[in-house]
Amino acid sequence: MKFLAIFSILSLQIDCQMLYKLQCPVNNYAWGAKGESSMAAILALAGNHISHIDPNKTYAEFWVGTHQNGPARVIELGKSLEEAIRENRELVGEKESEKLTFLFKVLSVAGPLSIQIHPTKAQGKILHSKDPKNYPDDNHKPEIAIALTEFELLSGFRQHSQISDFLKLYSEIQELLSDEDRVQIDNLGSFGESSSKALKIIFSRIWRSEKSKLGVVVEKLANRLAGQEIKSQLDELIVYLASLYPGDVGVFAPIFLNHFKLQPGEATFLEPNMPHAYLKGDCVECMSCSDNTIRAGLTPKYIDVESLVEMLNYSETLLPKYIPNELADHTKLFTPKGIDEFWVQEVKGSTGAKFDLPFAESASVLTVLSGSANVTSAETRKPETIKKGEVLFISASRCGKNQPKIEISEDFWAFRAFQPSSSAISNFQN
Incomplete structure (x- = not known):
């Protein structure tokens, strides 16, 4: 992975709590938005993480973290953030x-x-x-995505009865099934586990199909739909995917997966083994520190069909939208159930507003999307000013339970990510 920048830190030492401005890495995957159409690029430029935006280059992801594929570095010390924390454990919470x-x-x-x-x-x-x-670490990777603009995606299996209808409507796909497999189409939507078992049989057969036969069927279906005068939204999506990845089994994914759009501020939580693919738009994403991805199509990268079909959750998902918690000061807190690696707080307000940053016993990072503000706490000697595109590392507080605070000087929008302590989880859930 090539990054445009590696991670710079400008520090301000205070009595018990450390504030650091971070310069974050940006990568250039092919699926990213090009030039100034990329929010990731605009933020990177505004925060001085990159020196310019190349109009012919894609800017896909703006990273904040210590993962080995994009490790943070402390420029002042000439060492990684991981090394800095190792040498100064006061930066993070006890656990x-x-x-x-x-x-x-x-x-x-x-x-x-x-x-x-x-x-x-x-x-x-x-x-x-x-x-x-192909699996560079041994961790899981649950993740939450929060839309910044209208955000289009596929996620989770549709209602099984709807998949049954679509397999009949897009009947070309049945050419990849055996006679016994076709019988299972009518079992989709039945009660109990039999419906999920039927889906696994059908899905596994299709995804294990020989490439040559698969290519013929994908092309046949795409050509028929392209020739139709009136197309449904699903027809359009299948034709679009086939134009980008001709002959790819992933072209069939919208037949099986929920296709929907998140509006700005809406979110989805992606549990382990939930099939998904982002299609278009801008979002913030927080996940456990992992890069483990089992791919099922629409990519030139390694596809692991056998692991995929055995590990998938074949249950119906409906629309997996996540509803955040609203705190007393009207900031939003995203606390995915059963996940102790991360919580995300959204801070959004107008000039003059003040907000708390709770659960300060853990270190956190604050990424600013727009506006400016001052960050302070009872332990600081003076506030730290942050603005659009900047990322602030806030070390754990060890001198009490005082919460850092934000005072907005210009209409402000930011997201804070942190690992909740066990006491934070207990106190919040109770």
Whole structure:
């Protein structure tokens, strides 16, 4: 992975709490938005993370974290953030390690990402031990995506009865099934586990199809739909994907997966083994510190069909939208159930507003999307001013339970990511 910048830190030492401005890495995946159409690029430029925006280059992801594929570095010390934390444990909470347990990103998506799932912790360990090249760490990768603009995606299996209808409507796909497999189409939508078992049989057969036969069927379906005078939204999506990835099994993904749009501020939580693919738009994303991805199509990268079909959750998902919690000061807190690696707080307000940054016993990172503000706490000697595109690292507080505070000097929008302590989880859930 090539980054335009590596991670710079300008520090201000205070009595018990440290504030650092961070310069974050940006990558250039092909699916990213090009030039100034990329929010990730605009933020990177505004925060002096990059020196200019190349109109012919894609800017896909703006990273904040200590993952090995994009490690933060402390320029002043000539060492990584991980090393700095290891040498100064006061930066993080008592139960935190030298690595951040989360990875925070701003994504600008112009073309489809691969159809993919992420493993559980147990599965991540097995995959990494068997194939460390394609699975670079042994962790799981639950993630939450929060839309910044209208954000289009595929996520989770549709209602099984609807998949049954679509397999009949797009009947070309049945050419990839055996006679016994076709019988299972009518079992989709039945009660109990039989429906999920039927879906696994059908899905596995299609995804295991020979490439030559698969290519013929994809082309046949895409050509028929392209020739129709009136097309549904699903027809249009299948034709679009086939134009980008001719002959790719991922072209069939919209037949099986929920296709929907998140409006700005709406979110989705992607559990382990939930199939998904981002299609278009800008979002912030927070996940456990992992890069383990099992791909199922729409990509030139490694596709692991056998792991995919065995690990997928074949249950109906409906629309997997996540509803955040609203705190007393009207900031939003995203606390995915069962996840202790990260929480995300959205801070948004007008000039003069003041907000708390709770759960200060853990270190956190604050990424500013617009506006400016001063960050301070009872432990600071003076506030730290932050503005659009800047990222602030706030170390854990060890001198009490005082919460850092934000005072907005210009209409402000930012996201804070942190690892909740066990007491924070307990107090919040109770």
